[in-house]
Amino acid sequence: MWTWFHKLSSPPHAYRILGRLAPWFGWPALGLILLGVYWGLVKAPADYQQGEGFRILYVHAPAAWMSMFIYVVMAVAAAIGLIWRMKLAHAAAAACAPVGASFTFLALATGSIWGKPMWGTWWVWDARLTSELILLFLYLGYMALRSSFDDPRRADRASAVLAIVGVINVPIIHYSVEWWTTLHQPASVTRIAKPAIALPMLVPLFIMLAGYQLYFGWLLCRRLQGEILRRERNAGWLQEVA
Amino acid sequence: MMADGAVLEARVINAWRGDRHVLRDVSFDIAAGDFLKVTGPNGVGKTTLLRVLCGLLPPESGEARWRGRNVAPHDPGFSAELAYLGHANALKADLSARENLAFLVGLRRRLAAPDIDAALERVGIARCGDLPARSLSAGQRRRLTLARLWLTPAVLWILDEPATNLDADGVGLAESLIREHTRRGGLVVAAAHQRLLDDDAATRRLELS
Amino acid sequence: MTQPAGLLESMRLVVRRELTLAWRRWDEAAQPLLFYLVVTTLFPLATTPDLATLRTVGGGVVWVAALLSSLLALESVFRSDVEDGTMEQWVLSGQPLAWLLLAKVVAHWLLTGLPLVLISPVVGAALGLPVGIWPTLVLSLALGTATLSVLGGIGAALTVGIRRGSVLLSLLVLPLAMPLLIFGARAVSLALGGESATGPLQLLAAIFCLAWSLGPLAMSAAMRVSTEG
Numbered sequence: 001m002w003t004w005f006h007k008l009s010s011p012p013h014a015y016r017i018l019g020r021l022a023p024w025f026g027w028p029a030l031g032l033i034l035l036g037v038y039w040g041l042v043k044a045p046a047d048y049q050q051g052e053g054f055r056i057l058y059v060h061a062p063a064a065w066m067s068m069f070i071y072v073v074m075a076v077a078a079a080i081g082l083i084w085r086m087k088l089a090h091a092a093a094a095a096c097a098p099v100g101a102s103f104t105f106l107a108l109a110t111g112s113i114w115g116k117p118m119w120g121t122w123w124v125w126d127a128r129l130t131s132e133l134i135l136l137f138l139y140l141g142y143m144a145l146r147s148s149f150d151d152p153r154r155a156d157r158a159s160a161v162l163a164i165v166g167v168i169n170v171p172i173i174h175y176s177v178e179w180w181t182t183l184h185q186p187a188s189v190t191r192i193a194k195p196a197i198a199l200p201m202l203v204p205l206f207i208m209l210a211g212y213q214l215y216f217g218w219l220l221c222r223r224l225q226g227e228i229l230r231r232e233r234n235a236g237w238l239q240e241v242a
Numbered sequence: 243m244m245a246d247g248a249v250l251e252a253r254v255i256n257a258w259r260g261d262r263h264v265l266r267d268v269s270f271d272i273a274a275g276d277f278l279k280v281t282g283p284n285g286v287g288k289t290t291l292l293r294v295l296c297g298l299l300p301p302e303s304g305e306a307r308w309r310g311r312n313v314a315p316h317d318p319g320f321s322a323e324l325a326y327l328g329h330a331n332a333l334k335a336d337l338s339a340r341e342n343l344a345f346l347v348g349l350r351r352r353l354a355a356p357d358i359d360a361a362l363e364r365v366g367i368a369r370c371g372d373l374p375a376r377s378l379s380a381g382q383r384r385r386l387t388l389a390r391l392w393l394t395p396a397v398l399w400i401l402d403e404p405a406t407n408l409d410a411d412g413v414g415l416a417e418s419l420i421r422e423h424t425r426r427g428g429l430v431v432a433a434a435h436q437r438l439l440d441d442d443a444a445t446r447r448l449e450l451s
Numbered sequence: 452m453t454q455p456a457g458l459l460e461s462m463r464l465v466v467r468r469e470l471t472l473a474w475r476r477w478d479e480a481a482q483p484l485l486f487y488l489v490v491t492t493l494f495p496l497a498t499t500p501d502l503a504t505l506r507t508v509g510g511g512v513v514w515v516a517a518l519l520s521s522l523l524a525l526e527s528v529f530r531s532d533v534e535d536g537t538m539e540q541w542v543l544s545g546q547p548l549a550w551l552l553l554a555k556v557v558a559h560w561l562l563t564g565l566p567l568v569l570i571s572p573v574v575g576a577a578l579g580l581p582v583g584i585w586p587t588l589v590l591s592l593a594l595g596t597a598t599l600s601v602l603g604g605i606g607a608a609l610t611v612g613i614r615r616g617s618v619l620l621s622l623l624v625l626p627l628a629m630p631l632l633i634f635g636a637r638a639v640s641l642a643l644g645g646e647s648a649t650g651p652l653q654l655l656a657a658i659f660c661l662a663w664s665l666g667p668l669a670m671s672a673a674m675r676v677s678t679e680g
Contacts, residue, residue: 082672085300137626144622148613151260157676158609162623165605165669169627172658176630183637234261298539299679315675321545322455330536336475337468345468346537349456349544349551 011228012237014088018221018228025218032211040204060110062209063103064128066216067135068170070100074142075167078160088224090156091231093163094146095223099216101139107132127181131174138166152231247309248274248323248397250295250429255304257290264290265301270448272431274397277424277442280433282450288433289329291450292402295431296326308398322350325396327404331387335376339367339386342375347393361389365415380407385415392419399423401432413438461546462554469558483524483563484570490516491574506579510639513575513588514595514632517567521596522624524563525603526617528555529674533611539678549667552674556604556667564596580643587642587652591635594655601666602627608673612680630658 040058074096081089111129112122123129145162149155250272257265264287272278280288293299295306297313297320306313308320315321333342343358362368365385370378378386384407391399399420405413417439420430424444432438439445456464473480494512495505505512532538541551571592572585580588606624610616634655638648 134626134629137622141619141623141626144619145609148610148616148619153258154676154679158673161605161669161673161676162609165627168661168665169630172630172661173626176633176654180633180637293679296543298542315542316548318455318545321543324543326540326543328536328539330534332536332540334468334472334531334535334537336472341468341471345464346540348464349461349541349546352454352456 011088011232011235015225015228018225022218022221022225025214025221029211029214029218032207032214036204036208036211039207054114056110056114058204058208060107060114061205062212063110064107064132065209066212067100067104067107067132070096070103070216071135071138071163071170072167074100075163078163081156082160082164087156087231088228090160091227092220092224093160094156095220095227097139097143097146099219099223101136101143103212103216104132104136104139108136125181127178130181131177134173134177135170138170142166246274248427248429249307249309250398250431251307251310252291252295253304253307255291255294255306256302257287257294257299258302259287259290265294265450267304268448268450269304272429272446274427274429275424275444276446277420277430277432277439277444278446278448279438279440280431280448280450281435286450288450289402292326292400292431292433296324296400298326322395323397325391325394325399327387327391327399327401329402329406331383332390333375333383333386336374338372338374339378339389340371342386343390343393347390351393351395353393357393361393362386364392365389366411381409381412384408385412388416388419397428399428399430399432401430401434403434404432405434405436405438455545458547458550461551462557465551465554466558466561469555469562473558473562480562483520484566486523487516487520487567487570488574490519491578494578502579504579506643509575509578509580510584510588510643511632511636512578513571513580514592514636514639516574517571517592517596518599518625518628518632520567521564521599522603522621525559525600525607525624526620528559528604528607529611529677530607533677538674542675542678547671548674549671552604552608552670553663553667556600556670559604560597560600564593564600567596568592580639584639584642587638587648591638591648591652591655594652594659595631595635598631598655598659598662599624599628601662601670605666605669605673608670608677611674611677631655634658 036058041055074093077089077096078093080086081093108129111126111132115124115126115129116122142159142162146155146159149158252268252270255265255268256263268291270278280291282288290299294301295313297306297315308323311317311320313320332346334345337345339362340355340358343361344353347353359368359371362371365388367378367382367385367389370382370386375383375386384405388404391401391404401420404420405416408416413436420432420439421442423430491512494508494516498508499505529538532541542548544551568589571588572582575585575588576582603620603624606620609623610620613619634651638651638655641648641651
């Protein structure tokens with residue numbers, strides 16, 4: 001089993017394996033997302049309180065979950081790269097960051113769109129939105145740190161330390177923002193009230209989540225291949241592939 | 243000095259600086275009493291090699307081993323026996339020569355005023371003891387750094403251009419310090435452009451290209 | 452005697468060195484404090500001179516200004532040591548690097564954080580905060596600036612070799628410092644309302660403990676990367 005793992009960490013093998021894995025992620029992802037969008041936007045019953053507007057939840061909530069999940073994946077990959085000196089793990093962390101940032105941005109944008117008909121403004125300092133905003137800052141900071149180093153090895157190691165420090169902070173930030181929004185009278189602050197979840201609503205939610213997960217898997221394969229190409233651009237084995 | 247078993251081995255060291263493959267399969271062995279002079283044109287990787295030997299820079303592949311174990315700065319057994327002289331002097335401009343020695347060497351060993359005086363005397367800057375480092379000339383600062391080296395208890399000396407900015411006397415000083423150290427059973431690896439113990443038959447050479 | 456210095460001795464050496472260096476350049480050491488005073492002056496100018504109104508945001512203003520001033524000071528905490536080669540000697544000194552960096556952060560807080568904390572009652576009064584809340588203000592700022600010194604130390608260790616790293620440092624550290632701001636400002640506003648501020652103060656203390664125990668390890672990992680060059 002370890003030989004397989006060892007083979008995985010060699011760039012040409014990893015490149016080939018990722019290439020073969022990608023379509024297995026990609027096509028089901030497309031299918032599930034299309035299904036989830038159709039189900040959520042068309043088939044599922046309208047919420048009795050919020051009407052049709054809440055349907056954007058089906059895009060927003062899984063995106064928010066993914067944004068945090070990807071941060072954890074990124075931090076774990078970075079830690080593996082740092083502790084066991086695996087370049088591939090560092091490349092995976094680098095590949096995760098823009099995807100995570102995009103999901104975070106999607107969550108923020110859809111959260112804002114959701115809120116507009118309810119509150120009349122494009123933004124409120126709701127706990128979830130504020131946490132996502134801070135998470136976006138963490139992602140952008142990570143990407144900015146990476147790009148400030150010329151030497152890719154130093155970029156890998158420095159950003160790995162940052163990712164680990166960040167992941168420890170994420171629960172603290174989350175809790176403190178939650179606490180902060182509950183400090184004031186509920187009437188004077190608007191919250192993204194979650195509709196009471198009934199089964200017909202849960203199904204499209206999980207379909208979308210599964211679709212996003214597979215989409216992330218596909219993106220990770222492709223981006224990781226790109227990272228490998230970039231890092232190994234001077235190596236000989238590229239001739240056979242390209 | 244615990245010189246038995248004191249062996250520095252470099253095994254197929256490869257290192258990169260950004261995109262450049264700077265060190266290619268560098269290997270050598272030195273033992274107690276050896277002086278290894280690393281030479282080569284500018285930019286060939288002498289500093290990189292020395293930093294890999296200290297453990298400051300992890301190599302891409304291969305390893306450096308001291309007494310049979312991989313070098314690691316956080317291993318107190320290794321760092322207690324190493325003294326490194328880098329390009330930079332590691333001097334604070336606002337501290338006096340004495341204070342610089344006290345604060346830096348003090349981390350490695352107990353230092354009393356007579357020790358510091360003896361060190362300044364040895365390197366020929368006894369008059370400069372209380373002057374701030376910023377008012378010393380470049381040569382005097384390098385001598386002060388040699389004083390730090392002399393005071394540090396170590397078996398392995400790794401020196402990056404020890405004779406930079408030194409006049410002929412200063413080069414002689416560096417040479418005599420190295421010779422004393424190897425005679426006591428210590429090991430010295432030095433990168434140098436200029437002549438440094440070139441005439442000495444015991445000097446081993448490593449030419450990087 | 453060629454014993455390496457013990458932990459306490461090395462902490463004393465580092466702190467004494469930092470204090471000596473700061474004393475010789477005391478005008479530079481005073482700059483963060485001046486910045487603090489200038490920034491807090493901006494707020495009444497931008498809003499209103501009426502103390503009753505200022506009081507409602509006074510706690511928050513004091514806190515934000517303290518955060519920004521501390522960050523300004525932290526930007527260069529490691530720079531000169533890395534540039535003149537002292538830091539790589541510390542890496543090779545045989546002392547635990549995390550401990551030496553911790554000592555440096557302690558000295559740094561004594562030189563920048565502590566003066567901010569001590570002058571904050573005066574600044575608070577200028578923003579309408581009554582005398583009764585001074586203990587809470589001082590305690591919350593003491594915990595907050597000390598924690599920020601560690602967080603900023605991690606950021607500074609990561610960005611020390613980067614050109615124009617100061618803005619990046621703020622970008623990295625400020626999001627991590629937001630919980631501190633939330634709890635600290637909340638402690639002050641609770642005290643203003645006459646209520647007990649123990650809740651947020653305890654949370655601040657918990658973050659302080661977490662930061663000071665794990666932070667130096669992160670700093671030392673970051674510093675080893677920065678001294679490779």
